[in-house]
Amino acid sequence: MMNRRIFIKKTAAFSAMAAAATMVPGILFAHEQKHDNPASDITWHKAPCRFCGVGCGILVGTQAGRAVAVKGDPNCSVNKGLLCVKGYHQIMCTSASDRLTKPLIKKNGKYVEVTMKEALDLVAAKMQETIKKYGKDSVAMYTSGQSTIPEGYVASKFMKGAIGTNNLECNARLCMASAVAGFLTTFGADEPMGCYEDIEHADVFVLWGNNMAEMHPVLFSRMLDNRLRRKNVKIIDLATRTTRTSKAADISILFKPQGDLAIANAICYELINNNWLDKNFIEKHVVFFKGKTGLGYGLEDKFAFKDEPEAIDFDQYKAFLNDYRPDKVEALTGVPAKEIKYLAALYGDPNLKVVTYWCMGINQHTRGTWANNLIYNIHLLTGKISQPGNGPFSLTGQPSACGTAREVGTFTHKLPKGVVTNKKSRELAAKIWKVPYERIPDKPTYHTTEMFRAIDRGDIRFIWIQSTNPLVSLPRTSRYRPALAKDSCFVVVSDVFPTPTTDVADVILPAAWHIEKSGLYGNSERRTQYWDKMIEPPGEALPDAWMTIEVARRMGFAKLFPYSKEKHHEEIYNEYRQFHAGKKHNMAPLSVLKKQSGAIWPYIEETGRSTLWRYNSRYDPACDTTKDFDFYGKPNGKAVIWLRPYEPAPEMPDNEYPFWLNTGRVIEHWHTGSMTRRIPVLHQAVPHAYVEIHPADAKRLGIKHNQKVKVISRRGQTVLPASVNDRGLPTPGQVFVPFFDENMLINDTTLDAFCPISKEPDFKKCAVRIEKV
Template sequence: MKFSRREFLKSLAVATAVASSGCSLESGGTRMQGPTSQQDVEKWVKGVCRYCGTGCGVLAGVNKGKIVAVKGDPDCAVNKGKLCVKGILLPKIMDAKDRLLHPLIKKNGQFVRASWDEALDLVAAKFKEAIAQYGPDSVGYYGSGQNTAEEAYIANKLFKGCIGTNNIDGNPRTCMASAVAGYVSTFGKDEPMGTYADIEKADVFFIIGSNMAEAHPIIYSRIVDRKNSDPNVKVIVADPRRTRTADIADILLQFIPGTDLALLNSMAYVLIEEDLIDKDFVAKHTNFMQGEKKITFEEYKAFLADYSPEKVAEITGLAADQIRTVARLFGAKGKNTMSLWTMGLNQRIRGTWANNLVHNLHLLTGKICKPGNTPFSLTGQPSACGSIREVGALSHLLPAHRVVTNPQHREEVAKVWGVDPAKMSPKPGYHTIELFRAAADGKLKVLWVICTNPGQSIPNLELYRKGMEKTFLVVSEAYHPTRTSELADVVLPSALWMEKEGIYGNGERRTQHIAKAVEPPGEAKPDVWHLMEVAKRLGFGNLFAYKDNEEIWEEYRKLTIGTKMDLPPYARLRKEHGLTWPVPDPNGPDTYIRYAAPWDPFVKKEEGIKFYGKPDGRAVIFARPHANPQEMPDSEYPFFLSTGRILEHWHTTTMTMNVPEIKRAMPEMYVEINAADAEKLGIKDGDYVKVVSRRGQCRLKAKINGRGQPRPGMVWVPFHDTEISRMINFVTIDAFDDTSKQPEYKICAVRIEKA
C-alpha cells in the first residue's frame, strides 16, 4: 500500500509518542521499523541519532548482529525518549543496496575493486608525489560534522601537524561558520551559553531563520509543549517563508529576504526608545563597537536613528506596528526570552553580522546567562560542534577553539601532538569555497573528502564538480555512488554510525558517546582507521600508534584542560548520557549556563556574570548596518531564491533515500511559488518549471499553497535531490561572508520559466 506524504507527516506525532513506549509503528500498511518488542532484540546499545545537531539519545536494538530497532533513550536529557520519524527509521539505512563494501579504484574511467593495501598505497603515493613536487599546500582535506570527534582530531593532526598544511576544512563551514564568528566576535568564545533546558524556562521564543518543525523536530516539540503548558508563552517567528514552525506563532514576520539586519536593528531601536533595556547590565557587562572602533552608548543610539520602525517598514515590507510589538514582547520586563536560529541567518554574506545583532538584543535587555534567557544557534549536523568547532577541524582553527595564527596556540598543540611547531603553518588554509576553487584552478593536486557529499552540496556546483574531476579525489564513504564518489579516483568503504565507536558533540555543548553495536559490512572500516593507515604510509606511524578511540580522545582532552572548554574523560562518557562542557572536574558536574555563577565553575560568585572570552570580561554590542545580499532581483532575474530542508529528508539523502517509507513519501524535490506569482506566470500546482540563475538551472515541479508558502517575489527549493536536473546547487551563488567564509545559500536572484 502506498505510504502517502500526508500519512508520513501525520506519523511524526505518532512516532514521537511510540518512540518512548517500545511499541512498533505501522502506518498505511507499511511497517516503520522502529522499537520492537523485547523478544525481538538481544541487546540495546546506547548511541546518538545520526541526523541533525539536536543530539537525541537513542538505544539501538541488536538481533543476530544487525540493528533491527531504534528507540529514544529515556535517560538522555535532550529528547527524554522521544524521536522523530527519521530517527525511528534509522535501522533501514544500515543494509542499503548501495552500501560500499570494498575499496574501489578508477581505471580507464571505470571503478574496479581493489584491496585495501592497493588503494591505500595509491592514496599515500599521490600525497607524497604532490607534496614533493608542489609543497604541502597542494593537498587538502574536506571533512564533516558527521565525523566522530576522534576522526576529525586524527585528520587535524595528520594534515596540520604532520603534513604541514592548514588546507583542512569541513561542511560546517557551509552551515555554522557565521554562528561561530558571531559568538567569538561578541563573547570571545564559540558556542552558546545556554542549553535546551532553557526551553522549559522561557516565556518568549524569538525564532528567526529556522524551520525547526522540520529541521529540528524534537526541539520544536519541546517548544510546543512549553507553549501548551502556559497560555502566556508567546512565539515570534521571523521568516520570509511561512513554514510549519509558524503554526504555533503568535506573530509571523514575513519580511523581504535579506532585510533581517534592518529588522534586528529596528528592534534594538524600540528597546532603547521604550526603555526596555537593562541599563545596569549594559553598563557593567558590555562594550559598544562599530567595526574595530569602540563607541559610546550614545553613539550606538545615534547609529540606530536610521532604523526606526517607520523607516525599516519600507525596507522589510513589514508594518511598523509589527516591529514595535515584537520588540516589546522580546524586551518585556520580568519575562524570559530565548532566541533560536540556524541557516536562515548563517548562510549569508552578512551572516556574522546577523548573529551579532541577535546577541545585541539579549545584551541590551540583560536577557542572557540566566535560566530561560539565551541566544541559541541550532546546529545542522550531529557533531558539527563536537567534531569540527571544538576539535578545530577548520582551516583557521586548532583544538579547543585555538587558532593557527597564534604562535602560542601552535606550540601548545605541537607539544601534545609530538611534532615540531615550526612544521605547523601560521597561515590559514583554504576555506571551503577556496578549497574547491583551488581544485578547479589546478592548484590543489590531491583532495580527500570524508563523510560528506560536496559534489551535490557546494553552491555554484557546475564549476566545482569540474574541479573535483580535475584533482586526484579520494572519497571515504559508506555509500556509492554518491554525487561525490562518482567523481573520485579512489573510494574507500566506511563504517556507518553504530558500526563503530565514537564521540559526538551536539548544539548545546553536550558531549555524547556512541557505542559500537554491530560490525560493518564487507571490508568497510571506520574513517579513523583510513586516516591512520595513510598516516603510517606517509611515514608518521609513530605519531598514530593508538590502540583504541579512548587513547585518541584522552590525547585530545589534554588540549581542552585549562581552556574553559574542559571535556570529560572517555570512561565517564561511556557511562553517561551526555555531559555539557566545561567539565573541569573529571568526576564533577557538567555546566548548564556558561559565563554565570553559580553554574559556570570559572565564574566567581561575586562576579555574577563574566564574559571571560574577552580580556575585560565584557561582551560586545555591535553597530552593524543593514546590507543587501550579494545578488538582488532585477528585470532579468526577478525572484529571490532560497533553499532549505524538509522533514522527510536530510542533507543529500544518501541515508534517507535508502528508507523506503521516506522515499515513497517524498521521491523528488520541488519549487514553492507564491500563489499570486504563480497566477501571473500561468503556472499551476504540479507543472514543471525551470529555475534559472546566472550560474545554472534546474527543472522542478511547482508547488503552490503547499507546506511552505514564500512571500511574493520569492521561491524556495529543498536542496536534497540527487537527480542532476533537480539539483538546486547548480543555481545557488558561491559568494561568502568575509568574516566567516560561509556561502550565501539563502539568497540569490532567479527567474522562473515553464519547462
C-alpha cells in the same frame, strides 16, 4: 485422566507467579519460556542520533548481529524518549543494496575493486608524490560535521601536525561558520552559553529564520509541550516563508530576504528609545564596537578581507540606530512598524524570559556574522542572557558540527585549541602532538569555497573528502563539479554510499556507518556523547579515523599515530581532552560518557556536573566569582555590542531574474539525502525535490501544482515540479527549493557569495527566473 493433584500444584504455582508479577514488574519464569518469540530477544545500545545537531539520545535494538529497531532514549535529557521520523528509521539505510563495501580505484575510466591495503597504499603514494612535486599546500582534506571527534582530531593532527599544511576544511563552513564568527566577535569564545533546559523556563520563543518544526523537530515538540503545560508561553515565527513552524506558532511575522539586519537594529532602536534596557548589566558587562562596512561578497577568486574593530561609545551606537526607526525600515523589511514594536516590547519586558533560536537563515547569509552579532545585541541590551530561560541560542544542523568541526577545529585557521595564527596555540598543539613547533604553519590557507576554487585553478592537486557530499551541498556546483572532475586533481572520497561526489573520485573508500564504529559527537548545547560499536561494518568498510591513521603510517608518520585498531577512538579522545583541560572547556572523561547520555562542557569533575549556563557565576565556576556575569572569552570579561548596519544582498531580483531563490530542507530528508533517500519510509514520503511558488506568481505565470518548471540563474538551471500552496508558502516574488535531491541539483543555480568575516556562503538568496518546460 489428568492427575488432579498435579493440576492443583500447577494452579498453586501459577497463582504465586501471578502474584509475583504484580509485585515485581517484568519478572519472568522458566515456565513461560516456551512461549518465547524471537521478536522480544533484543539488546538495546545507547548512542546519539546520526542526523541533526540536536543530539537526541537513541537506543538501537540489535538482534543476531543486525540492527532491528530504534527508540528514543528516555534517560537522555535532550529528547526524553522522543525522536523524529528520521531518527526512528535511520538504521534502515544500512540495508540499502548499493552500500559501498569494497574500495574502488578508477582505472581507464572504470572502477575496479581492490583490497583495502592496495587502496590505502595508492592514496598514501599519491599524496606523497603530490607533496614532493607541488609542495605541502597542494594537498588538502575536506571533512565533515558528521565526522566523529576522533575522526576530526586525527585529520587535524595528520594535516597540520604531520604534513604541515593548513589545507584542512570541513562542510561545517557551509552551515556554522557565521555562528562561530558571531560568538567569537561578541563573546571571544565559541558556542552557546545556554542549553536546551532554557525551554522549560522561557516565556517567549523567537524563531528567527528557522523552520524548527521540520529542522529541529524534537526541540520544537519540547517547546510545544511547554506551551501546553504552562499557559503563558508564546512562540513567534520570524521568517521569509510560511511553514509548519508558522502554523504552530502564535504569531507569524514575514520579512523580505536580507531584511533581518534592519529588523534587529529596529528592535534595538525601540529598546533604547523606550528605555527598555538593563542599564546595570550594560554598564558592567558590555562594550561597544564598530567594524568595517561595505565588505564585499567574496565573489571573486582569492578574495581577502580583514575587519578593523574600533571602540565606540553608547551615544555613537544610539545615533547610528536613528536610521532604523521601525517606520523608516518598513519598506526595507516588509514588516509593519507595529509588528517590530511588538517584538521589541516582548524582548524589553523585564518580566518575560526570552529565548531566540536560529540556524541557517541567519548563518547562511552574506552578512551572517553581523546577523549573529545583531541578535546578541538585543539580548545584551536587555541583559537577557546566560540565565535559565533567557538567551540567544544558535542551533546546529550536523550531529558534530560543534563537537568535531568547531571544538576539534577542522578548519584551515583552527587548531584543537585556538587558532593557527596564535603562537601559544601552535605551541600547545606541537607539545601534545609531539611534533616540532615550526611544522605547524601560522597562516590559514583556503576556506571551503576558496578550496574548491583552488582545485578549479589547479592549485590543489590532491584532495581527500570524508563523510560529506560537496557536489550536492556546495553553492554553485555548476562550477565546482567540473572543477573536481578535472584530471589535475586526484580525488579520494570516503563514504558509505555512492554520491555525485564519489562519481568524480579516483579512489572510493568504503566507510563504516555510525553504529558500525565507536565514536563521539558534540551537539548544539555543548553536550559530548559517546557510543559503542554495535554491529560489524560490511565488507572491507573501516572507520574514517582508522583509514586516516593507516595512510599517515604509510607516509612515515607511524610514531605520531601509535593507536590500536580496537581502541583508537578512546586513545584519541583521551589525547584530545588534554587540549581543553581547564575550567573553561573541560570535557567529561570517557568513563562518565559511557555511563550517561552525554555531558555538557565545561564539565566539573569535582562535582560530576555539567555547566548548564556559561558566563553566569551562579552556574559557571570558570567565572570570576566577584562578578555576577563574566564573559571570560574576552580579556576584559565584557561582551561586545557591535554597530552593524543593513547592507543589501549581492544579487537582487531584477527584470531578467525576478525571483529570490531560497534553499533548505524538509523534515524527511537530511542534507544531501545520501542516507535518508535510501530509507524507504522517508523516500516514499518525499521522493523528490520541488520548487515552491506563491499561488499569485504561479497564476500569473500559468504554472500548476506538480507541473515541471525550470529554475534559471546566471550560473545554471534545474528542472523541478512546481509546488503551489503545499508544504511551504514563500512570499510573492520568492521561490523555495529543498536541496536534498541529487537528480534536481538546485545548487547548480545558487551563488557562491559568502560572509567576508566567516566565509560562510549564502544559500538563501540569489536571483532566478522561472520558466515552464
